[in-house]
Amino acid sequence: SYELTQPASVSVSPGQTASITCSGDKLGKKYTFWYQQKPGQSPVLVIYQDNNRPSGIPERFSGSNSGNTATLTISGTQAMDEADYYCQAWDRSSVVFGGGTKLTVL
Amino acid sequence: EVQLVESGGVVIQPGGSLRLSCAASGFTFDDYPMHWVRQAPGKGLEWVSLISGDGISTFYADSVKGRFTISRDNSKNSLYLQMNSLRTEDTGFYYCAKDGERVGAFRYFDSWGQGTLVTVSS
DSSP states (O other), X not given: OOOXXXXXXXXXXXXXXXEEEEEOTTGGGSOOEEEEEOTTSOOEEEEBXXXXXXXXXXXXXXXXXXXXXXXXXXXXXXXXXXXXXXEEEEETTEEEEOOOXXXXXX | OOEEEEEOXXXXXXXXXXXXXXXXESSOGGGSOEEEEEXXXXXXXXXXXXXXXXXXXXXXXXXXXXXXXXXXXXXXXXXXXXXXXXXXXGOEEEEEEEESOSSOSOOXXXXXXXXXXXXXXX
């Protein structure tokens, strides 16, 4: 079965750029989606189809996808961005999630 | 505004059965595929099942295939998950999620419910 791999944790200082990677075999040939989940809350879609932001998602969130790696980038990271982030793809009639990355802003 | 409200989560013994429900509003329900996604306490997201807008096509994660059944009643704007032969590893929050596309070669989730907690324990 298809697998997506994310780093368990990423740390960033306020105002700096955070990059969270998601790796999978030929992932660049699929669309990647990203979700943010804060403690005690449901996930929220922050990036769809590699690099599109849903309405209401701040411009500081962006995405890219090429080769075997997709990347979620948060520019000018704010304290409110501290959360778990999950990448997701669709493969052979199954939804696949990455294991999640805990973003710490400190 | 899209609203998804799950219900039916309880504490249940291993081997038991349970049906979860999700009431949807704020969009044309039968236009969209719908999903169930679960999350064990302190763990990551796990996709469970998908059903097409017309209810004809269904898909399941290997971990639940043969035990869980997804269904929908478009006349009631409702999604269901029948869970049989429950195991302790089925414990977690179960989220109802709306697909982001009516049709297409990929699936994702643009709206999520608040989740309902299923605890499988003796």
